[in-house]
Amino acid sequence: MQKTLKKYFAFFTLPTVLAFITVFLIPFVFGVYLSFTKFNTVNDAQWVGFSNYIRAFTEDRDFLNALFFTVKFAIVSVVLINVFAFMLALLLTRKIRGTNVFRTVFFMPDLIGGIVLGYIWQLIINGFLAAFNVDITFSATYGYWGLMILMNWQLIGYMMIIYIAGIQNIPPELIEAAEIDGANSWQVLKSVTVPMVMPSITICTFLTLTNSFKLFDQNLALTAGAPGKESAMLAMDIFNTFYGRQGYEGVGQAKAVVFFIIVALIAYLHLRLTRSKEVEN
């Protein structure tokens, strides 16, 4: 069968492959090349070596600020979102009444788009801050915690669904055996539940980490980087560098390459670190 099928490679693969090459592969390779050039439109690119990379870090502090803000945000959001989502999942696997309704409610914010989420929370946070005669653009700390609340609201339900599936996959005999051996509920949680849902923890921490790093829409709608550029995350700083001012396209592309390398490294390291902690079945 393989032999006859081989003749059909154009029919089966070309539509996807051509689209992929056109909108991803060529732009990717070309993007790496452009990061070493100076250009306004793509036709006038001139080779400048590493100068865009040097400018990205030294000309102003925007990129480093954004990097620092993003890292600080990603670390805290991964911890908070996963702890809350896991706790909710534990509560929602106790077979109490209303479980399905609760799950439905907690998951719903995830389906709302980032731009809409940003404006919903801008209204609410500014409503609280109005009592102090300020708004969310007053300080980057407000922007930081505003984004944190927003991301928790959006992602807790999603991660909760994955944790629930993980918890439900634990064989009940395992927990019964632990209880017969005299383990209390904390010991069951620590020695049975958590190790058994390690694959879910791997996935959820990975998803929250990469989502936090690549955050753009929510950042744009909630604060647009205000005050100044202090609450701008990496994706937004790159966007502003590209489209905000003339003559910085090459610097923007260099920042984008650095961003890509950071995300790829995180993905690689995270998978290596956590895979080793999973229980072999």
Place this chain on the structure above:
Amino acid sequence: MEAKRKIANNVVFVVLFILSVAFLAPIFIVLMNSFKGRFFISEAPFALPNSQTFVGLKNYTIGLAKTGFLQAFGYSLFITVGSVAVIVLFTSMTAWYITRVKSRYTSIIYYLLVFSMIVPFQMVMYTMAKMANVLKLDSPAGLLVIYLGFGAGLSTFMFSGFIKGIPLEIEEAATIDGCNPIQTFFLVVFPILKPVAITVAILNAMWIWNDYLLPLLVIGNKYKTIPIAIQYLQGGYGSRDMGAMMAMLILAIVPVVVFYMACQKYIVKGVVAGAVKG
């Protein structure tokens, strides 16, 4: 023991109930404000509308006119449904081919597709938008091609994982019965792929419906999707019409909630299946 468990469960119920109310509150606050006059929103967003602040549906009519929301809804719907159909059709075909035919060509495709999943959009956005412009893909129909390219990674990967578990004998039987590969795929393989096809469709629909930056860069000047229309309403900071904004946020949320209520079972399954593969 039993009584203790019952009390614990009641406490859990109350906690979850309070949390649910807190989770839904933001949406209700926006809904409430969408009926208030534009100058009564920012200063007191938690106050209920009263005879002085209530404006009926005025915010909705103004917002619809200002943003061209109905048109935006049409574009969003066309782009999402069209892209999802194109992605499900073509990536399932590709996944079947590269899973069944082992060659250097197919493994290169596979690894490039997997690689594309970790590349942040900012890395390719500028060059991709130029490419789309040169190739005249800067139209709602052209976006279907672009979304096929960006959706190919995850979708092919998920289909391919599923296809690996389908016994080869089924396809061999079809070949013996005289099916050519095209018939084998559409008559025999594709129906088996239905569960994973639903998952792929839902994950892509959630992403494409809410996507802001990609359509903005490619078609944003001429065609506004819902997220672009909402961001457009923002205008300069401070000058925007808060009333229209609240009304449009509600109109943007309604289709999502309807979709969620209709396909909740599939969405939850899709999220779990997508996570296991991702």
